[in-house]
Amino acid sequence: MEAKRSVPQAKNKAESFDWERVFSTWKPLTELPPELIASEAEQERILSVYNRALDQAVTGNTDIAKIALDKLTASWPQFAEASSLYGVILARERQFREAEEQFEKVLLASPDAALSKAVDRCRIAAREERIREEARDSRRKKSEELLMPVRAHMAKSGILQRAANDGGIGRVQMASKREQEEVYRLEESDMSRSVRQHSSLVRLIQGLTIAIIAASLLFLLFFFVLRPVILRNEARLERLNWLERVLEEQRDEDSIAEILDMYRDTFPDTRR
Structure with missing residues (x-):
């Protein structure tokens, strides 16, 4: 297993973190980290679940991968590879709040793991992405609240009317004089x-x-x-x-x- 993992960083705060590239650094495992103490049968089962979850995420079956990793990390929270992979998948799905919480769990369960620095950078990146998302949502909500009375008045007055284009999709156009x-x-x-x-x-x-x-x-x-x-x-x-x-x-x-x-x-x- 890799001792270090490279985590690309955004060049500036306005640039989004490349979670797809981070995800690509996770590879299938042939053995568990030495700090994870389990029986031989348990080790085989843990490796099997982890590798299948990674394969499902790679092939686009993200929901199945998240379910498997959620159960695996709940039973083995000290398995930093699985826990951090779960966080990266959440971040890749733009679930930044959940990803941030997952990275925090990894750091609490395995603070001395080889992945801790990379996980901490991922946690910071997820936090920044979450803040940006919340700011965008807040601005969008305020804009909608400001425009809502105007749209309601125009719609009520009939100044705006809906017409169908060639594809049958409704569009808004000005009413005649x-x-x-x-x-x-x-x-x-x-x-x-x-x-x-x-x-x-x-x-x-x-x-x-x-x-x-x-x-x-x-x-x-x-x-x-x-x-x-x-x-x-x-x-x-x-x-x-x-x-x-x-x-x-x-x-x-x-x-x-x-x-x-x-x-x-x-x-x-x-x-x-």
Whole structure:
């Protein structure tokens, strides 16, 4: 097995890493590294799985290769050749975040392996590629967000219309002047109708507001002006009734009987 592996580097940050070239440096193995301790039967099985996975990746069956390497590296994480190959395949498929994580696993499991320097360079390259991809996605998303309202308005207005070319594939073209004028008239009609509906709604809300304010004022007038007067009158009437009842109970006395007769003569409606 090779003690060192050459990893080409990008000339500058804007240049993509040549993962295909890196992948081409992986070759089939005839024996396992000495630090990988396993029985003879296990060694044969590990070599068989690794070489088949490499062959599948070379022939374009990347998914099968990734499945095999995922299982192999899960069981034998210290097998740096297989783990780093898995990371390179992920990076070659532009799965840079997963590739970066895989390279980090290799460095943690086999920090002293002969491949450690090459793996670290691959990890850095995958990280840079991931950052660039995320930046591009972010810019694309922002551009889409900025253009979305414009496209939606143009599509809604009919200024853009879809037509089919000779191949039947839709393409977007400008509507004719007559069609645009018709769209503008329809928009003006819709706008006028919306304004009328809005005005009616505003008047309704204003009417409800005035009614609520008037009801609130009437309630306040009753609660703070009329109600106290009514309560005072009721209290006064209750005291008079009590006084009349007491006088009735003591009418046998001449002075009280005289007062009671004078009261009834003055207020004849109180006679029972």
